[in-house]
Amino acid sequence: MSKIIKRTLIVSSTIVLLLFFLVGNNAFANTFSGKYTTGNLTWKFAGSYSSETQKKLLKYPKKWTALSSKLNLTEEGNSYKYSRFRVRYKLTKPPTSGLLGRTFFFTKEGSSLTYTDRWWKATVSVYNNSDANTTNKHATLVHEAGHAFSMAHCNHPGKKHIMHQGLKNYTSVSTYEKNELIGKWGS
Ligand SMILES: [Zn+2]
Numbered sequence: 001m002s003k004i005i006k007r008t009l010i011v012s013s014t015i016v017l018l019l020f021f022l023v024g025n026n027a028f029a030n031t032f033s034g035k036y037t038t039g040n041l042t043w044k045f046a047g048s049y050s051s052e053t054q055k056k057l058l059k060y061p062k063k064w065t066a067l068s069s070k071l072n073l074t075e076e077g078n079s080y081k082y083s084r085f086r087v088r089y090k091l092t093k094p095p096t097s098g099l100l101g102r103t104f105f106f107t108k109e110g111s112s113l114t115y116t117d118r119w120w121k122a123t124v125s126v127y128n129n130s131d132a133n134t135t136n137k138h139a140t141l142v143h144e145a146g147h148a149f150s151m152a153h154c155n156h157p158g159k160k161h162i163m164h165q166g167l168k169n170y171t172s173v174s175t176y177e178k179n180e181l182i183g184k185w186g187s
């Protein structure tokens with residue numbers, strides 16, 4: 001193979017890689033490949049909370065659903081089992097030391113799924129973690145709800161993004177994350 005052909009090959013494969021990287025970055029962004037089967041969701045809390053407390057806590061996941069007309073969160077009239085957005089708030093200690101929260105995905109019948117699947121319901125857990133104050137726990141509720149709505153972690157040092165990992169003393173969804181959610185669900 002001549003030197004010129006070799007060089008051309010290297011240059012073009014670099015371009016292909018660069019294109020793949022750019023397209024790949026855009027296509028995947030900071031969202032999961034999986035999502036809820038439909039965005040018409042009903043909420044229910046595990047445990048017993050006053051309707052006043054439930055209303056206060058629901059403000060946090062609703063920071064996401066308020067951003068897209070494709071996501072609707074209304075109260076489940078039936079039992080917890082039939083609710084599609086299920087909240088477990090401060091009910092259990094972290095299963096692993098330091099863990100703030102976790103989100104689990106399921107079929108309608110309750111079989112476990114992963115973030116690459118199409119889930120019918122999700123359970124959002126905020127653990128009773130003694131390292132976290134009330135604001136930190138509210139931030140975790142927004143964060144975990146973000147996972148239920150297909151938001152993945154992001155890492156932009158210096159930015160106040162709710163999908164960053166760790167303790168957060170803010171509960172807002174950033175403009176960047178708003179656009180990511182709309183990219184996934186539509187406006
Ligand atoms: Zn970020």
Ligand SMILES: [Zn+2]
Binds near residue numbers: 147153165
């Ligand atoms: Zn997370």
